[in-house]
Amino acid sequence: MSWESRFAEAGISWFAFARVVGPRARLRLEGPTRVGMFNVATRFEIGAFSYMHDGQGFNLVIGRYCSIGRNLYALQPNHPVDWLSTNPFQYQPDAFLGAKSPYFDGFEAQPRPPIGNKTITIGNDVWIGSNVTLVNGITIGDGAIIGAGSVVTKDVPPYAIVGGNPARLLRHRFDEDTIADLLDLQWWNLHPSMLSGLEFSNINRCISQLRQRIQAGAEPFAPDVLEGLSGDFLS
Incomplete structure (x- = not known):
C-alpha cells in the first residue's frame, strides 16, 4: 500500500510528505490530523485533531487539538560556542556544505560534539500563532497560547498566554x-x-x-x- 493510501486510511493529510521528510525521521502520527509543508529532520509526533501549516523542525512532539500557524521554526541543534569556530567543518568536513569538497581531503576532524538536539514538546490544546520560533528542549504546557512572532526560550506553563522576543507571560486563560x-x-x-x-x-x-x-x-x-x-x- 502506498503512503498516500496509508495516510488517507488513517485520516492523515500531509502536504508534500515525500518531499519534506528525511528518510530516517522517526514518526508517530495520530489520525485524523493535517500537516502542511513542514520539514522534518529527526523526530516528529502529532496528536489527533491537531493541524499545522508550514515550517521546519528537528525533534518535535505535538499533542492533540493543537492549532499551529504558519512558519513554525523548531530550532535545530546548537553549534559549539567554545571551539575555534562555530562552523561544523571541524567535525563533519565532508557534509557540512551538502557536498564533498576537495579542500578537506585528508582533513583530520574532531569527534562531533554533543549538540543539544533535545525534544521540543507541545502539549494538548495549544494555539501557536504565525512566525513563532521555539528553542531546543522547551515544553509548552497544555492549553497554552503563543502569540504570533514570538521567540520562546523557556518552558511555558499550562494555559499561559505568552508573547514577544523573548516571549514573556502576558496572562493565563x-x-x-x-x-x-x-x-x-x-x-x-x-x-x-x-x-x-x-x-x-x-x-x-x-x-x-x-x-x-x-x-x-x-x-x-x-x-x-x-x-x-x-x-x-x-x-
Whole structure:
C-alpha cells in the first residue's frame, strides 16, 4: 500500500510528505490530523485533531487539538560556542556544505560534539500563532497560547498566554482552580462523541458537564496511529 493510501486510511493529510521528510525521521502520527509543508529532520509526533501549516523542525512532539500557524521554526541543534569556530567543518568536513569538497581531503576532524538536539514538546490544546520560533528542549504546557512572532526560550506553563522576543507571560486563560480542573479532566483523551453538546462558551458549566460524563464512564479515544521511520512509508 502506498503512503498516500496509508495516510488517507488513517485520516492523515500531509502536504508534500515525500518531499519534506528525511528518510530516517522517526514518526508517530495520530489520525485524523493535517500537516502542511513542514520539514522534518529527526523526530516528529502529532496528536489527533491537531493541524499545522508550514515550517521546519528537528525533534518535535505535538499533542492533540493543537492549532499551529504558519512558519513554525523548531530550532535545530546548537553549534559549539567554545571551539575555534562555530562552523561544523571541524567535525563533519565532508557534509557540512551538502557536498564533498576537495579542500578537506585528508582533513583530520574532531569527534562531533554533543549538540543539544533535545525534544521540543507541545502539549494538548495549544494555539501557536504565525512566525513563532521555539528553542531546543522547551515544553509548552497544555492549553497554552503563543502569540504570533514570538521567540520562546523557556518552558511555558499550562494555559499561559505568552508573547514577544523573548516571549514573556502576558496572562493565563483561566484562574488557578479552573486550570487545575482542566488538567485533571484531560478532556482531549475522550472520544469526540463525549464532547458533543457541552456548553463550550461557559467554562465552569462545561467542566461540570465533563466531570459528570467521565464519572459515568466516558469513552476514551483510540486513534488510528502510524508509527515508524519515514523511509518505511516511502518504500
